[in-house]
Amino acid sequence: MGFDLAQCVEEPTSLILRISWTSAEDHMEGFRGGPHFPPFLAEIRPFIPEIAEMRRYRPTGVAT
Template identity: 50%
Template sequence: MIVEYLRYSVPDDQQAAFIRDYQAAKEPLLHSPYAISFEIAQCSDEPTQFIIRIEWTSAEDHLKSFRASAEFREFFIHIRPYVGMIAEMRHYQPC
């Protein structure tokens, strides 16, 4: 298993749509056999900052298998407007 963390900077006027669209994207994401879990969190100290946490079966499954799937295409429809707001996107190995 690998954990992906995405950090977003989302302007105030787009935060409600961001949350709504990521909640909608959760459905196709979690239908993928490669995605184990999903979580979205908004920073209480700096509300423009969001963290997305996704557990994947492996980095290769995420980057190759998921991204080539129908589930990814449906997922990406929802999150496409926010790709330019990604401040950081990394995989982490649990210890």
């Protein structure tokens, strides 16, 4: 698991948070079913209405 947070240059109030999981099951069952999810959700709850996209992606192998 890892994450990175990027801030838009043109619109500094626009951010992208990308979280990398070892698997979808690790995210859905491990994290969401574990003890760390409730405090995480409490921290992000005020921002949930502002989330424009929440989807799962897989790496393509294209990188710099």
